Amino acid sequence: AILTIYISLSVTKGKPKNFSLFLYIVLRLARLLPQLMIFILLTFLLPLLGSGPLWAEVVGSNVDKCETNWWLNLLLIQNLYKSDQMCAVHTWYIALDFQYHVMTAIVLLAYLYNKKAGIILNTIIIVIFLIISSIMIYVYEVPPAIIHTSRTYFGNLYHKLPPSYGVMKPTFNITKSSLTILWIAILAAYCIPLWDKVYWSFGRPFSPAFATVFYTLCRVIWTVCTSLMIWLCISGKGGLINTFLSHRAFVPMARLT
Numbered sequence: 001a002i003l004t005i006y007i008s009l010s011v012t013k014g015k016p017k018n019f020s021l022f023l024y025i026v027l028r029l030a031r032l033l034p035q036l037m038i039f040i041l042l043t044f045l046l047p048l049l050g051s052g053p054l055w056a057e058v059v060g061s062n063v064d065k066c067e068t069n070w071w072l073n074l075l076l077i078q079n080l081y082k083s084d085q086m087c088a089v090h091t092w093y094i095a096l097d098f099q100y101h102v103m104t105a106i107v108l109l110a111y112l113y114n115k116k117a118g119i120i121l122n123t124i125i126i127v128i129f130l131i132i133s134s135i136m137i138y139v140y141e142v143p144p145a146i147i148h149t150s151r152t153y154f155g156n157l158y159h160k161l162p163p164s165y166g167v168m169k170p171t172f173n174i175t176k177s178s179l180t181i182l183w184i185a186i187l188a189a190y191c192i193p194l195w196d197k198v199y200w201s202f203g204r205p206f207s208p209a210f211a212t213v214f215y216t217l218c219r220v221i222w223t224v225c226t227s228l229m230i231w232l233c234i235s236g237k238g239g240l241i242n243t244f245l246s247h248r249a250f251v252p253m254a255r256l257t
Contacts, residue, residue, distance in 0.1 A: 004104050016112040028101050040070050138212040186225045193218040
């Protein structure tokens with residue numbers, strides 16, 4: 001959503017009349033669906049491409065799921081309905097990407113018509129989904145780090161927080177010394193969500209309440225740090241980090257989705 005908001009505001013020049021919801025959705029579908037359709041078709045050919053004692057067991061189960069639920073992938077709802085029988089489990093993010101793309105349009109339209117209203121709406125969405133995801137973590141007793149169950153991890157309620165920060169665009173001047181401190185703080189803060197299993201590595205008992213607070217804060221920290229890093233880079237304050245991240249070698253990977 002961060003990139004979507006940034007590009008949309010650049011293309012529309014901040015004017016609602018320049019925004020086409022139809023093109024906004026169709027262009028995204030045109031980017032996601034063709035490659036997804038080709039992948040599903042190739043999946044049906046997998047049984048013919050190999051053999052072995054475990055081939056039918058491993059490949060067959062995946063193909064069976066695609067034969068039954070391929071249409072969910074084309075509707076981009078495979079992460080919401082029958083997620084335990086998902087065709088090509090890794091495609092859950094494609095569905096999530098499109099769902100957030102549509103949801104972002106609501107905030108984007110509000111922002112184009114009234115900046116304050118857009119920011120307020122976005123803030124409300126962040127708070128609501130933050131509360132919902134926290135409740136899900138507590139109720140389902142989500143285990144440490146990224147070891148999640150399908151009913152919590154694949155759904156869009158669990159992931160809405162990070163994309164929502166795309167509308168927030170801080171505008172303030174910063175001194176060189178403060179900029180250095182900010183970059184150090186960002187890189188240091190990244191270590192918290194990256195090393196979120198350390199606490200339990202020393203034999204600490206699992207606590208749903210602690211996990212809820214800790215995981216929620218980790219997601220907020222990761223999101224804020226990522227948003228700040230992007231903002232610093234696009235505003236000319238990225239330095240060597242921006243030079244590295246802007247290297248042409250990353251362009252093909254950036255266009256995969």
